[in-house]
Amino acid sequence: MAINRRTFGIGASGILLGSIAAPFVRRAGAAGSTIRVGVVNSMSGGLAAYAQEGQPAFEYIIKKINAEGGIKSKGGAQIELLMADDTSQPARTAAEARRLITEEKVQLLTGTILSAQMLALTPVLDELKMPTLSVWAGGSRSDYMFTLGYPxxxxxxxxxxxxxxxxxxxxxxxxxxxxxxxxxxxxxxxxxxxxxxxxxxxxxxxxxxxx
The missing domain is CATH 3.30.2300 (THUMP fold)
Known part of the structure; x- marks a missing residue:
């Protein structure tokens, strides 16, 4: 079953990237396999300050989860981060997301996604049914995007x-x-x-x- 906003349920409250990877990640492999997570960040351009502040947090929590035995409910699966820089351009956000999903075969997308980027991502997420977690966007136009942002x-x-x-x-x-x-x-x-x-x-x- 595809994961979307309706099936996400109450598990979204109070979560971080590592805690959602196990129950909600798409196409998870056998126990102990690697879970590939795509991170679309604006590491350059006008929005770089947001991404450069958030990127170390992503890397820290993933290293911590992996060092402590990975995702326990997936048999100790390790998380692999695949990074992409959208250069603060919403059109590039959508293009990089599509590449990560179709070519890199990531099972979850995340990043410091702001409102304009969220709107550009929506058609891609709806088409490819990819669960995505935004740290910043205050709302969502897609059933497949979830946000930790202030509503x-x-x-x-x-x-x-x-x-x-x-x-x-x-x-x-x-x-x-x-x-x-x-x-x-x-x-x-x-x-x-x-x-x-x-x-x-x-x-x-x-x-x-x-x-």
């Missing part, structure tokens, strides 16, 4: 909403209207959408926006 709705938007309403109700700021300012890309658009809905429901009139 757009109950994360970013709810937190901002609660702060504004606390200023109004608890601290007596006279907040009756608001102008919505946001970054005009996937994450910003989604947070703005959810926040606008929440503020309107709490009696704040939205009188404009700037993107």
């Amino acid at each position: 757009y709705d109950r994360g970013y938007a709810q937190t901002i909403h609660d702060f504004i309403i606390s200023l109004r109700d608890d601290n007596k700021f006279k907040i009756k209207t608001a102008v919505m300012g946001y970054s005009n890309y996937e994450a910003g658009q989604q947070v703005n959408k959810f926040l606008t809905e929440k503020l309107k429901a709490s009696g704040v009139e939205i009188i404009g926006e700037a993107a």
Whole structure:
């Protein structure tokens, strides 16, 4: 059975890369075999700071898991990381993911995948039914992508909403209207959408926006 968001279940909560590899990895081989994990990171380009910060963590946790006997439920299977640099270009993210899946035969994809990269990856993941874990993206448009990122709705938007309403109700700021300012890309658009809905429901009139 293909692993997707509907079949992932509650096992996604509180996980790291090593703990999901065993129960959710696709095409796992016989006990004791190697599990190939593709890592798509922006090691160069404008988003390199995110990847360069996250890459050592990926390498550390995999070395630790392997040194401690591998994936126990897979008979001690070792994890092999296959790296790819998308140069901070979403189109390259999709191309590298396809290469890792079809040529390198990885069983799981992960990386410091941001919102724009998530959107570019979606058609590839849906076509090839590859389970993928993003560390950063706040949402997903694919049944095969799971994220540890802060959710757009109950994360970013709810937190901002609660702060504004606390200023109004608890601290007596006279907040009756608001102008919505946001970054005009996937994450910003989604947070703005959810926040606008929440503020309107709490009696704040939205009188404009700037993107």
